[in-house]
Amino acid sequence: MIRVQGADFEPGAEIDRLLDGNTVVGGVASFIGVVRDDPENGPALRAMTLEHYPGMTERMLEAIEQEANQRWDLCASLIVHRYGRMAPGDRIVLVVTAARHRQAALESCQFLIDWLKTKAPFWKREETEDGEHWVQAQARDDVAAAKWKVEPSVS
Amino acid sequence: MEVLYFAWVRDRVGTAREHVNPPNTVTTVGELAQWLATQSREHAEAFRDCDVLRAAVNQEHVSFAHPVATGDEIAFFPPMTGG
Numbered sequence: 001m002i003r004v005q006g007a008d009f010e011p012g013a014e015i016d017r018l019l020d021g022n023t024v025v026g027g028v029a030s031f032i033g034v035v036r037d038d039p040e041n042g043p044a045l046r047a048m049t050l051e052h053y054p055g056m057t058e059r060m061l062e063a064i065e066q067e068a069n070q071r072w073d074l075c076a077s078l079i080v081h082r083y084g085r086m087a088p089g090d091r092i093v094l095v096v097t098a099a100r101h102r103q104a105a106l107e108s109c110q111f112l113i114d115w116l117k118t119k120a121p122f123w124k125r126e127e128t129e130d131g132e133h134w135v136q137a138q139a140r141d142d143v144a145a146a147k148w149k150v151e152p153s154v155s
Numbered sequence: 156m157e158v159l160y161f162a163w164v165r166d167r168v169g170t171a172r173e174h175v176n177p178p179n180t181v182t183t184v185g186e187l188a189q190w191l192a193t194q195s196r197e198h199a200e201a202f203r204d205c206d207v208l209r210a211a212v213n214q215e216h217v218s219f220a221h222p223v224a225t226g227d228e229i230a231f232f233p234p235m236t237g238g
Binding site: 006033038050052053055056059060081093094113116117118119120121122124125134135136137138141 | 211215238
């Protein structure tokens with residue numbers, strides 16, 4: 001299941017809803033991305049705005065989730081990604097994977113967050129004490145995504 | 156064709172979306188980018204360095220060699236920074 005929304009989410013409630021009544025699950029992995037202020041490496045962050053490509057965002061998240069379900073034996077999975085203006089400390093993204101065994105849950109969770117960072121059409125704009133700017137893509141994100149090999153399409 | 160721009164590409168072009176009718180010689184994403192660059196000073200600035208741009212046709216990631224046709228939705232944007 002995937003969701004793209006402006007509103008915040010409550011991770012515990014999301015996990016409970018995802019697992020509701022599913023008793024074959026043996027392990028649940030989750031990742032929560034949070035807006036980070038990094039004052040040691042630049043001016044203080046006041047807010048961040050996430051822009052996205054409505055339509056394509058949902059398609060890409062569904063494709064990435066489908067890929068994870070092909071690679072791992074999962075009982076359930078969930079991606080919730082927010083857009084709009086957020087403050088440091090706010091939650092941005094939630095990835096939850098549930099499987100019969102921990103390895104599938106943990107690996108697929110990392111795969112999903114690595115892939116959505118480089119394939120889901122989101123762009124971050126930061127508001128700092130010194131003004132506003134678009135966040136540059138990090139080469140290390142491409143490296144993290146590439147370690148899962150097999151590109152689904154040219155990007 | 157509908158052309159969409161996101162993030163700083165939109166800032167530079169000055170619009171989020173436009174309908175364009177390029178000549179028949181424009182058959183790929185790369186050729187469309189080159190043609191768009193001739194349309195205004197703002198477009199020229201946005202498409203000055205295509206190496207830093209990414210593209211999608213009908214909401215699928217594609218390379219600049221991918222074909223384009225009448226009725227396509229083509230998007231240009233910088234590398235993504237979600238998550």
